[in-house]
Amino acid sequence: xxxxxxxxxxxxxxxxxxxxxxxxxxxxxxxxxxxxxxxxxxxxxxxxxxxxxxxxxxxxxxxxxxxxxxxxxxxxxxxxxxxxxxxxxxxxxxxxxxxxxxxxxxxxxxxxxxxxxxxxxxxxxxxxxxxxxxxxxxxxxxxxxxxxxxxxxxxxxxxxxxxxxxxxxxxxxxxxxxxxxxxxxxxxxxxxxxxxxxxxxxxxxxxxxxxxxxxxxxxxxxxxxxxxxxxxxxxxxxxxxxxxxxxxxxxxxxxxxxxxxxx
Amino acid sequence: xxxxxxxxxxxxxxxxxxxxxxxxxxxxxxxxxxxxxxxxxxxxxxxxxxxxxxxxxxxxxxxxxxxxxxxxxxxxxxxxxxxxxxxxxxxxxxxxxxxxxxxxxxxxxxxxxxxxxxxxxxxxxxxxxxxxxxxxxxxxxxxxxxxxxxxxxxxxxxxxxxxxxxxxxxxxxxxxxxxxxxxxxxxxxxxxxxxxxxxxxxxxxxxxxxxxxxxxxxxxxxxxxxxxxxxxxxxxxxxxxxxxxxxxxxxxxxxxxxxxxxxxxxxxxxxxxxxxxxx
Numbered sequence: 001x002x003x004x005x006x007x008x009x010x011x012x013x014x015x016x017x018x019x020x021x022x023x024x025x026x027x028x029x030x031x032x033x034x035x036x037x038x039x040x041x042x043x044x045x046x047x048x049x050x051x052x053x054x055x056x057x058x059x060x061x062x063x064x065x066x067x068x069x070x071x072x073x074x075x076x077x078x079x080x081x082x083x084x085x086x087x088x089x090x091x092x093x094x095x096x097x098x099x100x101x102x103x104x105x106x107x108x109x110x111x112x113x114x115x116x117x118x119x120x121x122x123x124x125x126x127x128x129x130x131x132x133x134x135x136x137x138x139x140x141x142x143x144x145x146x147x148x149x150x151x152x153x154x155x156x157x158x159x160x161x162x163x164x165x166x167x168x169x170x171x172x173x174x175x176x177x178x179x180x181x182x183x184x185x186x187x188x189x190x191x192x193x194x195x196x197x198x199x200x201x202x203x204x205x206x207x208x209x210x211x212x213x214x215x216x217x218x219x220x221x222x223x224x225x226x227x228x229x230x231x232x233x234x235x236x237x238x239x240x241x242x243x244x245x246x247x248x249x250x251x252x253x254x255x256x257x258x259x260x261x262x263x
Numbered sequence: 264x265x266x267x268x269x270x271x272x273x274x275x276x277x278x279x280x281x282x283x284x285x286x287x288x289x290x291x292x293x294x295x296x297x298x299x300x301x302x303x304x305x306x307x308x309x310x311x312x313x314x315x316x317x318x319x320x321x322x323x324x325x326x327x328x329x330x331x332x333x334x335x336x337x338x339x340x341x342x343x344x345x346x347x348x349x350x351x352x353x354x355x356x357x358x359x360x361x362x363x364x365x366x367x368x369x370x371x372x373x374x375x376x377x378x379x380x381x382x383x384x385x386x387x388x389x390x391x392x393x394x395x396x397x398x399x400x401x402x403x404x405x406x407x408x409x410x411x412x413x414x415x416x417x418x419x420x421x422x423x424x425x426x427x428x429x430x431x432x433x434x435x436x437x438x439x440x441x442x443x444x445x446x447x448x449x450x451x452x453x454x455x456x457x458x459x460x461x462x463x464x465x466x467x468x469x470x471x472x473x474x475x476x477x478x479x480x481x482x483x484x485x486x487x488x489x490x491x492x493x494x495x496x497x498x499x500x501x502x503x504x505x506x507x508x509x510x511x512x513x514x515x516x517x518x519x520x521x522x523x524x525x526x527x528x529x530x531x532x533x534x535x536x537x538x539x540x541x542x
Contacts, residue, residue, distance in 0.1 A: 108413035122417040226412035
């Protein structure tokens, strides 16, 4: 197993032979006595886009928040880069988080900072040896990659929903993560912008060689991005397969979900 | 059977009352539990502020930014309020002193009242409204919009970055603001004196400083550090522990102002008692 130092110094050090990047085993979590996830197990393989489908309230967002330890599970284990996330100290956890990008449902851009400052924030904290010139270059280059080079000095309040998502994605990819976690990336966007964001997820995967875990209930997003799909129902993994498997399935739960959430 | 009817009524009445009483007891116990949990949580929050303040990697840039936001941006409000306090005090005191032929004591009296009590308390209350509510609302909305979580996953300690810097900035900036409020209060007092007469500024200020002693200034300055800390801690606590809904942002801002104002008054009362014992 590669250690975290190797991963940090060489982003591509995690090869297919290194095994899955994320392994979740029998994860169980609940709130106020109510079970949300019940014995969930899954693996995120190197270089794949894994889509986790499920209804609102099925615990999808809880699942990815557990991966970066924003939430602590009641039982079960989560291994990220071969390390049990629950047993890491703060410094080790920060190392894992540096290589794990998280796109929040709301975008979570810092309101008091300009777009430039939003992008510089994680960069200055994770890559401390970068010169001011290199930081500016990296910010400009990343904004170019998400198609918003002209927003450098704008405040988040001056941006549309789709632009906020793109900037948020730029802020996440600027530190060259190995894993991307997307929490409902197309929620609240019109169909055209949703498709643009879904295509951007694919572009990011190709350009930055990331492995992505995409939480969504948007079937179109799953169609565009998924290499593999896992469906969660009532706190458990209900089904797993390709988009074709799901679309051709005659299982009542799957057909009902696809009918309800297809545009 | 008819004879038993009143007995049944009494039994039913007693049972109803018993249920109501137990419901009230449960509600009371729930409130007491909530209050105790609140004290435990705020104590933990305070302990964490102390611990994180002295642990490595101090967020110096953010601390300076907060000093600018809290100190410099509050300066016009504090200066205007201080000047008005000085004018009003002078106009109100003048007739009473004139009755005893002691108008010459006016500069000294106004200065002592401003330095000892009115300057620190009024400035702290204004800051509780301006800074405390700002912190509560800002941190509350950051929590609701997942900005605090985003900071956490960017390998940044949000508590250190957001809370420690704000608490330290308000602790250090409040005494500075109070000094400005006192100074503009004295200038306001000079303007007030000149409404009904003419006193030279140099003469006025020399009379002001002649009447004050170290003991008038130093304890008042010390308590302003406490006021600043109280405002920062309460504002950050209410914002950082706000719920997830947008309604909780308003609640956080509101309760930050109410609680910090109340605690400032209580802290002032304790500080006055301590100063009085020392004199």
